[in-house]
Amino acid sequence: MTKDTSPVVNIKTMDMLGRPEVVTVDEARGMLLSQFNPVPPPKIEMPIDDCLGRVTAIDVLSPEDLPNFSRSTVDGFAVAASDTFGATEAIPAYLNIAAEVIMGKEPVFELRKGEVARIATGGMLPIGSDAVVMLEHTQAINEKIIEVLRPVAPGDNVIQAGEDAKKGDLILSKGHRIRPQDIGALAGLGITSIPVYEKPRVVIISTGDEVVPASSPIKTGEVRDINSYNLAGLITKRGGVPIRKGILPDRYDVIKAVLKQSLKEADIVTITGGSSVGARDLTAKIINDLGSPGVLFHGVSVKPGKPMIGGIVDGKAVFGLPGHPAAVTVCFELFIRPVLELLTGEKKKHYRHGNNTVKARLTKNLASSSGREEHIRVAIEERDGKLWARPILGKSGLITTLVKADGTIVIPLRKLGLDEGEEVEVILFD
């Protein structure tokens, strides 16, 4: 942090000390999302093998009929359905085996009235046939003649040409997150690459004169950079590409220069590390000095995460994250993730809240101050087949409290606490 030379009394007027500028989570997120205007992400052509989890950048239409011929869905005999009408076990229809359909080949023969062709699942129906009788509904009289024991209707046991997709059909709409079956459909249509959106790039700037890289030996008084690693994982998990800019000293000119450059190369910029009032004010000042509108909120009524800074500089979202590891995770989910998800280009379906949750009972009473939304880390325990959520109550500065937790529960703004045995919804870490 910078050397704190301001008189003590002045510091008491800051946001963190309860000024009305401290806003609720919903207010802060509202300011951010109402003023943030995401530009459509760049497109990139990608082989379908690499498309799992990517987002389509165009409407994908079928270039052809799928299948391009009528196929049998069973093993049996291709027939004219009319030749089987009225067939029963007592009075079967007697039909002649005239040919056999070879897999993968267009039949070179045509069936005449009273004739059938052997066909396997996936085989192409020959001209003169419009249905397939299943093998188990026939009986062989000899090598040349079968009895058909049940009638079929036209189209029975057949996938018609174009039944899966017709040329021009919408297969995947723009903004769709690609799943395994979607890749299968693209392959089936002969589409081997498609335009997808590039992943949003998120810069991570670490600051703090006491912070050293994870690979460094440390001296007494120093700590290794935890937050940028946690943050990189969170960004990756939610579809972004983290770009770590290393650890900067708490100096205005250094941080400002790197932030300015980062705004050019990334879609979102995050600054993590500064927990002191001086460091936070420095971050806020730099965000304000770099462009408009600058800082939108500085201080949010959430625990942990109160010192959170959110802003927009010339259309890019910029965040100043609190230094405590647990606060980084909470603030990422509350503020950065919604912006990041907008930038993926995915048209997310409403019913997908995107979190895995389980219901569990609380192992103990939890008090909470009214006036802030509290996110409590919990471990899940099974007792007699029932799930219990055990609060992990260490300080938010401890990374191991996050590691021991399986998820979080939220105590809303105006609720004073939760009771032992009360059912809570645990948002699972995944």
Next chain:
Amino acid sequence: MTKDTSPVVNIKTMDMLGRPEVVTVDEARGMLLSQFNPVPPPKIEMPIDDCLGRVTAIDVLSPEDLPNFSRSTVDGFAVAASDTFGATEAIPAYLNIAAEVIMGKEPVFELRKGEVARIATGGMLPIGSDAVVMLEHTQAINEKIIEVLRPVAPGDNVIQAGEDAKKGDLILSKGHRIRPQDIGALAGLGITSIPVYEKPRVVIISTGDEVVPASSPIKTGEVRDINSYNLAGLITKRGGVPIRKGILPDRYDVIKAVLKQSLKEADIVTITGGSSVGARDLTAKIINDLGSPGVLFHGVSVKPGKPMIGGIVDGKAVFGLPGHPAAVTVCFELFIRPVLELLTGEKKKHYRHGNNTVKARLTKNLASSSGREEHIRVAIEERDGKLWARPILGKSGLITTLVKADGTIVIPLRKLGLDEGEEVEVILFD
């Protein structure tokens, strides 16, 4: 498929025709998991940057105390707590500002009785102090003297040396799937790489004389390979590495040779493509001929997916998947995924069923034959803020029915159907 020269009557005795060999899903999975003995996956040392989602191959212990010194969690003044006892707004404690703690440095001074040092969040407590008074609980008299308005207890606003982790503490246990915060903790401890398990390798063998690669132009009668792409995506999603072996002709010697080689290089082998009885029998025969115990089940009372083959050859799981795309997805989830997840080495927590689900109401009645477990593809629709599941009733041979679906619902073995308006649990595709 192979040329089907067997007399029609003999084919009627096969599994698919209702012989008692057709087993339930639970029986089939039970046979598979009781006879499958997963070998521990190989370990690989991996930089923590690449560890998100990987599984730890060892118990990771803390190599040191974290932090390695007592740190302030607030901005304020490092004090001896005893100097503040009894302090109130009316009768404050007057203390002398003797020094300032520099971030990242070990203080070179000691505090004497009645002395405090300025300290910022993250700063190291100097000798002679055991707590920190928050800035906002003090008032400056001048540059040298403050009033402390509230007492602190020893340890207040301090993270003690070793409070986050003590040397030798278990940080991550073996078999743990690594999350963002876990990487943060490793970084904080100076651990920059750890042993993780290698991902299970799953071979995909496509067969079918009518099947051509996705990149091929197709002739009438041919279809492109859909299943191996769908399967590759499913394998990737569940933590495996798909290895596509291309499309083989339906010939005993060719498939057997590739399968034999695949058993050496992969942990699981899948064969997809053959929907005809002849192709399925060929697959089963090859599995039986390659080693013991061979085929465990051939035919399962599930729709789609009835022709599913599962077996074990010399300790490796081998699957013959039905040719219909919807059956591939259902059978993957029911039979291959549990084996694949065993092979990842993850010690999965019981409460994690691993599927995202939502509750919705059914838009129409659904009939189901008793005696088989039916998996119905559904699209989710929102009407007046309520979720509805609309069944997508196309043939299981159509890949687009899977693409249009948002998930599946299951009608259990002994249930005859579901009613319109009934609440169902939709297992979401993700």
